[in-house]
Amino acid sequence: MPFGEQPAYLRVAGDLRKKIVGGELAPHSRLPSQARIRQEYGVSDTVALEARKVLMAEGLVEGRSGSGTYVREHPAPRKIARSGYRTIAGSNPFRQEQSDERAKGSWESRSEQEEASPEIASRLQLTVGERVMRTSYVFRSAGEVAMLSTSWEPLALTGRTPVMLPEEGPLAGRGVVERMAAIDVIVDNLVEEVGARPGLAEENLALGGVPGRTVLVVARTFYASGRAVETADVIIPADRNRVMYHLPVK
Structure with missing residues (x-):
């Protein structure tokens, strides 16, 4: 193959991608069949199949058992604002995670309590197996799951205090900074x-059940x-969100 020349399956995938992005192939419409791709582009079955695989891997189309391959809907990406920590009035973990008043x-x-895994122990500067409080969140926007979050706190610090459970007690949902301040720990x-x-399979299921989806992971430590x-x-979900940072210049 000459330098710079694309394989046939990438050229076919690229043309179909343009049609999807440009609206010629609208959301929920059926992608041309393998036979039609072969005939229209003058390629083999193998090339047609590989082109469809590329579009599926990119999240542009999805297969439906016994029905065919269809163009996925792609709403405008949400902006997940990150701007450093600000105390937020009221109990609203959704806003605390996004740092966005809107x-x-x-x-x-x-x-629930659990033993710190090697990764979490490293992040919290603990010994593997030390007890931590694990809190899992599912956030929804307009009825759809928009974000997952899991936090871990060392029980050696918060155990048997009023803030041991992040979403229960007098400071439920107030955020890490306020909760820690209540036990004289200044973040x-x-x-x-x-x-x-x-x-992961369970993450994709919670986020809409699309296999092979790429996710963005914001690993945060206070x-x-x-x-x-x-x-x-x-x-x-990486295909539906953009992480946007607002940082002061000192």
Whole structure:
């Protein structure tokens, strides 16, 4: 193959992609069949199949058992605002996760104690197996799951205090900074790392059931005088969201 020339399946996928993005192939419409792709582009069955696989991997189309392959709907990406920590009046974990006063939605949470895994122990500066409080959140916007979040806090710090359960007690839902201040722990720093990976099966199911979806993971850790007091993973679909940071210039 000459330098710079694309394989046939990529050229076919590229043309179909243009039709999808340009609206010629509208959301929920059926993608041309393998036989039609073969005939229209003058390619083999193998090339037609590989082109469809590319579009599926990119999340542009989805297969429906016994029916065919259809163009997926792609709403305008939501902006997940991150702007450092601000105390937010009222109990609203959805807004606390997004750091956006306009953020609205509902959520469910569940807290339970567990032993720190090697990864969580490293993030919280604990010994593997130490007890932590794990809280899982499901956030919904307009009735659809928009975000998942799981946080971990060391029970050596919060155990047997009024803030042991993040969503129960006198400071339920008030956020890490306020809750820790109530037990005389002053949070003064946070670190966020943003990465992308394939969604786990249970994550994809919770986020809409699309297999192979890529998710963005915001790994966040709060510190008080260098001690990690809470760490969390915020998980959002990469194809429907953009993480937007507002940071002060000092």
